[in-house]
Amino acid sequence: MSNSRYDDDSDRVFIRSKWGTSRYVYNPRNPVGLTLIISSLLFAVGGMYLVHHPDLLKASDRWSESELREAVSAATDELASEALFGPGGVASNYGEILRARIAEQGDHSEDGLTVTLASERPESALFDGGAEWAYYTVRADGTDAAFCLSVDAMKRKREMGYEFVTIDVDYGACPAS
Structure with a gap:
């Protein structure tokens, strides 16, 4: 027995949240949705790293x-x-x-x-x-x-x-x- 709700949602990038709200979230069963989830996490981790290491984007003070x-x-x-x-x-x-x-x-x-x-x-x-x-x-x-x-x-x-x-x-x- 298959659940028709999951079968219908597998091709959509956004689906309704299953937590009882009417918000839309990324669909992890869709390859694009899964890519968006992973890239959002990597972006957040990278941002946090830059917050704690701001000198990474700074021009070097050392001259030749x-x-x-x-x-x-x-x-x-x-x-x-x-x-x-x-x-x-x-x-x-x-x-x-x-x-x-x-x-x-x-x-x-x-x-x-x-x-x-x-x-x-x-x-x-x-x-x-x-x-x-x-x-x-x-x-x-x-x-x-x-x-x-x-x-x-x-x-x-x-x-x-x-x-x-x-x-x-x-x-x-x-x-x-």
Whole structure:
């Protein structure tokens, strides 16, 4: 004697719950329903694992010398071609702009990257126009390599942007001033 209820439900992905409610649940007798049950469980277990190990999806803080060199080169080329920011800008946060762009180019987190001002703080030429310059040392966790960035910029008088920004990259830390 076969139970006609199970025979009729074997081809449906969703069936009514047998617990006395009118909810629909996955049908374990249907291959698609069984796949949905298993994938839901795996998804929940994976989510719980990620909750307890959030650093798995985080970008690495460790840099190699070649990665750092390529990221510094690409970021400085991009910043020089844009000529939107200079070292003496109003907020004087050019080091943070460099840090963010280098990390972006290197596909690493900013946490392992250090950009320090190696010269005196540049004076802003925002209102009068003129030259701005500064030296920045770039270092990263995972490598002993350091790069000295010499940033020269010519600010337009009372206009947005710069006439030009040049960034020279030398291997090694900048000399202390």
